[in-house]
Amino acid sequence: MSTPSPSSIDFRPGELLGCISGELGLRKFIEDRGHSLIVTSEKDGAGCQLEEELQDAHYVISQPFYPAYLTRERIASAPNLKAAITAGIGSDHVDLQAAMEYNIDVSEVTFCNSISVAEHVVMQILSLVRNYIPSYHWIKKGGWNIADCVERSYDIEGMKVGTVAAGRIGLAVLKRLQAFDCELHYTDRHRLPRDVEEKYNLHYWEDWKGMVQTMDVVTLNCPLHPETEHMINTESIKNFKRGTYLVNTARGKLCDKDVIAQALKDGTLAGYAGDVWFPQPPPADHVWRSMPWHGMTPHVSGTSLSAQARYAAGVREILEHYWDGKEIRSEYQIVTNGALAGAGAHSYSEGNTTTGCD
Numbered sequence: 573m574s575t576p577s578p579s580s581i582d583f584r585p586g587e588l589l590g591c592i593s594g595e596l597g598l599r600k601f602i603e604d605r606g607h608s609l610i611v612t613s614e615k616d617g618a619g620c621q622l623e624e625e626l627q628d629a630h631y632v633i634s635q636p637f638y639p640a641y642l643t644r645e646r647i648a649s650a651p652n653l654k655a656a657i658t659a660g661i662g663s664d665h666v667d668l669q670a671a672m673e674y675n676i677d678v679s680e681v682t683f684c685n686s687i688s689v690a691e692h693v694v695m696q697i698l699s700l701v702r703n704y705i706p707s708y709h710w711i712k713k714g715g716w717n718i719a720d721c722v723e724r725s726y727d728i729e730g731m732k733v734g735t736v737a738a739g740r741i742g743l744a745v746l747k748r749l750q751a752f753d754c755e756l757h758y759t760d761r762h763r764l765p766r767d768v769e770e771k772y773n774l775h776y777w778e779d780w781k782g783m784v785q786t787m788d789v790v791t792l793n794c795p796l797h798p799e800t801e802h803m804i805n806t807e808s809i810k811n812f813k814r815g816t817y818l819v820n821t822a823r824g825k826l827c828d829k830d831v832i833a834q835a836l837k838d839g840t841l842a843g844y845a846g847d848v849w850f851p852q853p854p855p856a857d858h859v860w861r862s863m864p865w866h867g868m869t870p871h872v873s874g875t876s877l878s879a880q881a882r883y884a885a886g887v888r889e890i891l892e893h894y895w896d897g898k899e900i901r902s903e904y905q906i907v908t909n910g911a912l913a914g915a916g917a918h919s920y921s922e923g924n925t926t927t928g929c930d
């Protein structure tokens with residue numbers, strides 16, 4: 573898939589764009605087109621600035637990293653809203669069911685940060701299996717505790733690694749892990765072409781619960797939608813081989829947070845890492861901040877400076893298409909004209925996951 577191709581850009585790739593002051597490098601472009609741009613981080617709580625602005629907004633642009641949750645109530649309160657654009661990948665912060673019913677188009681910049689995330693997944697798998705983070709902390713504490721560092725440290729060479737979903741990110745993870753001589757497994761609702769399976773020596777599973785029974789490492793790379801919400805729960809965790817490492821950079825709500833914390837305590841999981849939580853930001857007492865053997869980061873894997881340049885350009889490409897009356901690329905479409913479309917039809921299912929369980 574090709575990278576975004578707006579007519580031009582007003583920022584220098586490498587600038588910090590994905591923050592309030594960076595404004596995705598879009599202010600000049602938007603104002604030159606005769607529109608106004610309001611940028612805010614006041615997105616949570618009744619009566620916040622987002623809710624006030626929704627009363628006349630035509631477009632909402634949100635990053636998944638610090639998401640503006642567009643719930644059914646918020647969509648209903650926005651009579652002029654035409655579209656919700658995700659500056660990144662993953663549009664589960666929008667109630668897609670409500671967007672379909674209110675005829676709000678939803679789009680995202682597919683592939684803008686898939687490789688950024690795949691690199692983060694490989695980094696986190698290595699850091700868990702090699703016990704990197706505790707070893708780093710021994711050095712910070714002034715120690716040289718070799719035995720403490722290595723008592724949980726292994727090589728990933730020869731390990732069985734399985735990804736739940738082998739879309740753009742999942743497949744990129746598998747390709748990168750091939751160099752480490754792991755045994756590679758995947759499951760997906762769309763099976764990969766035979767030549768891809770053969771090239772990377774991939775073992776396909778129809779059912780993820782069967783796959784995880786023999787994996788040393790599992791990584792989740794599917795979107796959050798009704799089929800996948802809380803897929804890791806009290807019952808399904810029982811399928812995992814004892815001592816599995818689990819890396820989830822897809823979405824926090826794929827997992828029941830308390831089940832993960834308990835699994836780390838009782839040894840069902842040897843480690844858990846990722847960068848996605850629910851809600852975002854998570855409260856200070858979120859159990860994933862303090863559970864043992866975790867390697868969590870804030871939601872950063874897909875917002876490296878390299879990725880920011882791509883998703884900022886992609887948002888501009890989408891707006892240019894809307895304002896020039898052209899159809900946006902099908903890979904960018906999640907909901908169009910009241911139905912799942914493009915990447916949305918391929919990777920999501922109908923329904924809502926913006927609210928509910930945490």
Ligand SMILES: NC(=O)C1=CN([C@@H]2O[C@H](COP(=O)(O)OP(=O)(O)OC[C@H]3O[C@@H](n4cnc5c(N)ncnc54)[C@H](O)[C@@H]3O)[C@@H](O)[C@H]2O)C=CC1
Pocket residue numbers: 660661662663683685686689736737738739740741742759760761762793794795796799800821822823847848871872873874875915918919920
């Ligand atoms: N942490 C971060 O910064 C980022 C996280 N993401 C997350 O990763 C997700 C995947 O991204 P991409 O690989 O680029 O998307 P993609 O659309 O290329 O691939 C998603 C894959 O998931 C599969 N899938 C969907 N539902 C499934 C199910 N129930 N069981 C098995 N497979 C299923 C689809 O068939 C598809 O192959 C995003 O939707 C987003 O939630 C994406 C980018 C950045």
